[in-house]
Amino acid sequence: MKSSDKKQSLKEELQKIQFNKLDEKQIINTAIARLEGGQRDRMVLVYLAQQLRKLALERNLSKEGLDLLTRITRPNFDEDVAFSSITWF
Numbered sequence: 001m002k003s004s005d006k007k008q009s010l011k012e013e014l015q016k017i018q019f020n021k022l023d024e025k026q027i028i029n030t031a032i033a034r035l036e037g038g039q040r041d042r043m044v045l046v047y048l049a050q051q052l053r054k055l056a057l058e059r060n061l062s063k064e065g066l067d068l069l070t071r072i073t074r075p076n077f078d079e080d081v082a083f084s085s086i087t088w089f
Contacts, residue, residue, distance in 0.1 A: 010044065011035045017068065024065050027051045045072050 014032050019025050027048065034044050052069040055061040
């Protein structure tokens with residue numbers, strides 16, 4: 001998958017998310033704006049994780065926000081193992 005395809009799919013996925021809390025909506029809108037501004041999808045995911053963790057620590061994260069945080073921070077073994085095996089050869 002090309003980087004632009006990943007960016008588009010990440011943007012589309014973020015646009016589908018409906019949060020009721022204003023601070024969570026702002027985080028998502030900022031992430032979408034960063035993608036539209038050309039920032040790499042990996043950096044946007046790092047931003048999302050940081051901001052959602054802050055809300056979680058303050059106990060201000062909704063169930064939807066927690067689900068998103070869990071999804072973006074869960075290891076992807078297929079991808080992670082592939083990257084690590086490349087460095088060995």
